[in-house]
Amino acid sequence: MFDWGHSTYIMGVLNVTPDSFSDGGQFNTPALAQERARYMVLNGADIIDVGGQSTRPGAPLVSETEEMQRVIPVIKALREENCLPPDLPISVDTFRASVVRAAIAAGANWVNDITAGTADRDMLPVVAELGVPFVLMHSRGTPQTMQTLTNYQNLIADIISALQERVEAALQAGLDRSQLIIDPGIGFAKTHDQNLEILRRLAEFRSLGLPILVGPSRKSFIGHILNQPQPQERVWGTAAACTIAIAHGADIIRIHDLPQMRDVCRVADAIYRR
Template sequence: MPAPFAVMGIVNVTPDSFSDGGEWYDRDAAVRHGLELAAAGATILDVGGESTRPGAAAVDEREELRRVVPVIEGLSAALPALTLSVDTTKAAVAAAALDAGAAYVNDVSGLRHDPEMAALVADRGARCCLMHMRGEPRTMQQAPRYDDVVDDVRAFLERQLAATVAAGVPEERIDLDPGIGFGKTLEHNLELLRRLDEIVAIGPRVVIGTSRKSFLGRITGRDDPRQRLAGTIATNVLALAAGARVFRVHDVGAVHDALAVAARVLGDPGPAR
């Protein structure tokens, strides 16, 4: 029976990600880490070569390609049945990643940063994730404001969904991510989680990424991102109950097991599409 959720394991091939920057920067280390995440229960591996933490510096296309493509090639050879995702806003990087074995494009800009991205996803038959972000990583946490954060995020996702479908990507190949922590305050994040059912109601599968994020540290007093696993599990279980189906995390094994138990308690609420 298909699982009612999918765990997306994070493979950061970066020197500056907020919780594990530099750990998997080497190609072989990143591939080994991906294999470990798959063994722990990840059915999607999300490979990224540019940090999207607040204030992160931009990475040029050539360097991002150098970081990402060899890792995807290695994971594709080792795990041909697993879904590989590339976390990028650049169409050239996405194209090279798809050539190397990826089948999913996770774009934090919602396919807005590069005007060629939507057509690429459509032409290549890839799956994609449209995420909401206010501004860009370098500026997104500079006093973010909304009239109503859930209404504003929902309206954005509905617009981008319509635009992506119009570009030729079937709706069944599109996921939506409200962008927890991307241009949001603590209260914005909490309100999105409280009213996540309003995002789920748009229709496509919903992706949640709360793993180790700073708002969990503010609630719990845990300054070290690695000590935020309990908060990560709590938010993911609540999101599952609200209808989210894909969970992007660092600590795959623990989150997978928590979601498996929660899904049974909830009555196995239908498989991840």
């Protein structure tokens, strides 16, 4: 259902956590998640991304059991009759292969891994076995350590090289290239200025020959520019970041704010993709 390069697709963020940086605790029951997912789809979401582990800087690691208890009932609820269109992809945002296996069995279709398969050695073999799309995101360290790991010799070249290594690892594990999507990891082991540099030079990531996902939504670099400490008040800063990402070749925008970003994508696509 995805025709890369011809339009921008929207991945709606559905955090089922108590502590995510901008919406923790708002949608962490199956009923609340269903309501939110319906709202996002009605307002332009092409993919729903469900996550049960906060990845904000400093976030504590939850147990595998706790992550399962958060994520699996929600995915099952989203797949209930008349909740979502049956062909609309549900992505599971996790770095645990066991959660992936359970989530796909519950009705998810995609995997979004902030560690690109490095946190769990079983991740790539499991995704290869299941044959689902896999988002490889660039990051360093853990949520507790990542913002101490922001030194790069050459920012863009280093990220591209790291992503290329993970692409090759995925292919060697048996994934097909058509399954792969890359994400430069805005906000993960990056300073405010480095996040801006990634957006400014996003087109260079096209050299990897894969669809690009970008997740600037409500992030701290926008708050830094706007002097806005409240993530929910960063909507129009997010809109500017999304527009630049689309102008430089982003295929998927991972966002919280619909319908605002739907309209941003429509207008940016009309300018840059027609």
